[in-house]
Amino acid sequence: MNPAEYDYLRQFLKSRSGLVLSNEKQYLIESRLLPVARKAGLQSIAALVAKLKEPRETALAEAVVEAMTTNESFFYRDKTPFEHFTQMMMPEMLKARAAQRKIRIWCAAASTGQEPYTLAMCLKEMEARLAGWRIEILGTDISNEVLDRARSGTYTQFEVQRGLPIQLLLKYFTQAGESWTIAPELRSMVQWRKFNLLDSFAAFGQFDIVFCRNVLIYFDQATKVDILGRISRTMTPDGYLVLGAAETVVGLTDAFKPAPDRRGLYVPAAVAAATQAAPRFSALAGAGRV
Amino acid sequence: MKTCLVVDDSSVIRKVARRILEDLSFTILEAEDGQQALERCQETMPDAILLDWNMPVMDGLEFLAQLRRLEGGETPKVVFCTTENDVGHIARAIRAGANEYIMKPFDREIVEAKFQEVGLL
Numbered sequence: 001m002n003p004a005e006y007d008y009l010r011q012f013l014k015s016r017s018g019l020v021l022s023n024e025k026q027y028l029i030e031s032r033l034l035p036v037a038r039k040a041g042l043q044s045i046a047a048l049v050a051k052l053k054e055p056r057e058t059a060l061a062e063a064v065v066e067a068m069t070t071n072e073s074f075f076y077r078d079k080t081p082f083e084h085f086t087q088m089m090m091p092e093m094l095k096a097r098a099a100q101r102k103i104r105i106w107c108a109a110a111s112t113g114q115e116p117y118t119l120a121m122c123l124k125e126m127e128a129r130l131a132g133w134r135i136e137i138l139g140t141d142i143s144n145e146v147l148d149r150a151r152s153g154t155y156t157q158f159e160v161q162r163g164l165p166i167q168l169l170l171k172y173f174t175q176a177g178e179s180w181t182i183a184p185e186l187r188s189m190v191q192w193r194k195f196n197l198l199d200s201f202a203a204f205g206q207f208d209i210v211f212c213r214n215v216l217i218y219f220d221q222a223t224k225v226d227i228l229g230r231i232s233r234t235m236t237p238d239g240y241l242v243l244g245a246a247e248t249v250v251g252l253t254d255a256f257k258p259a260p261d262r263r264g265l266y267v268p269a270a271v272a273a274a275t276q277a278a279p280r281f282s283a284l285a286g287a288g289r290v
Numbered sequence: 291m292k293t294c295l296v297v298d299d300s301s302v303i304r305k306v307a308r309r310i311l312e313d314l315s316f317t318i319l320e321a322e323d324g325q326q327a328l329e330r331c332q333e334t335m336p337d338a339i340l341l342d343w344n345m346p347v348m349d350g351l352e353f354l355a356q357l358r359r360l361e362g363g364e365t366p367k368v369v370f371c372t373t374e375n376d377v378g379h380i381a382r383a384i385r386a387g388a389n390e391y392i393m394k395p396f397d398r399e400i401v402e403a404k405f406q407e408v409g410l411l
Binding site: 079157175 | 375376377380381384390391392393396397399400403404406407
């Protein structure tokens, strides 16, 4: 792959998905796109680039975006966000939404489904408190291929052993050889939709809790600011935003403020300011801190 | 530094597990079967036990039952690590007092995740 081809692919991926590749990521392009090229009957990245430049090459363009944006996921990834979810976000939401009895959750980069299904398991474990409630979980991803896997709810032996406690594997999965499939009642708790974070969120309505983990790191500064701004406008004013362990809003946007003592958790700035006199988290500051 | 007793009749598995667990800052003890493992535990009770199922002399399940009856034998976190990968075996191991279960083949990430799960890391 020559520098011009690499530049073309960088521009192509940036405009299609927001993905920003630094100068030293040629290896990533080659390892992920050579299989795509060969599947399309092309012998090299150069041939792939030439084909992408042809008008109406939408299927190949989509395959390239999917191959470059697919990232590994696992159950209970980083653990802490799910402790925040069950020990703080959900109890707070159950109080705040007592009249409506409805909570909407969005996993904005759902990948192969482990994060939304982890939330479904968390909810199932607290179902005694959720009788009569409607909890929606929407999982979106830019890749059709990973969403198909997510919809199937079927995982390899390796995948179910990364982060998923053995008790929950026994409780919520059925085994077929070396594959494990999540229970239908958990699968039905999640809705899936192909979605590019660069597109408008207008059709989604409002969410109470948004998980947008380990995806902003792939975007440049301006795209991060834009996405965070649009997420803030699609959230209820007392909602929660969860970012990845290596991500933050600090220095990027004033739309969110970090939740005190809760790494990776953010709240809309207007609410954070309004509750400064009577901190929203005071009741939980001692108990349930993780 | 925490100690982990690696119990497996395969020297290759013991070597692989030792490398992974030493990287995770454990001091490693080894045993080739359940009987040897019990003797090790009677000398020094480890913090963790990575335990194969099928072994000569005494298998992992029998070892676990006897371990839990020893004085102090309830304290080690026991993580099975076996090719017995079906629901029935997993459920039996949990009922017998195992804390976690690794289905072979395994890699470093799985061992790390399981040891984190039971509070060893």
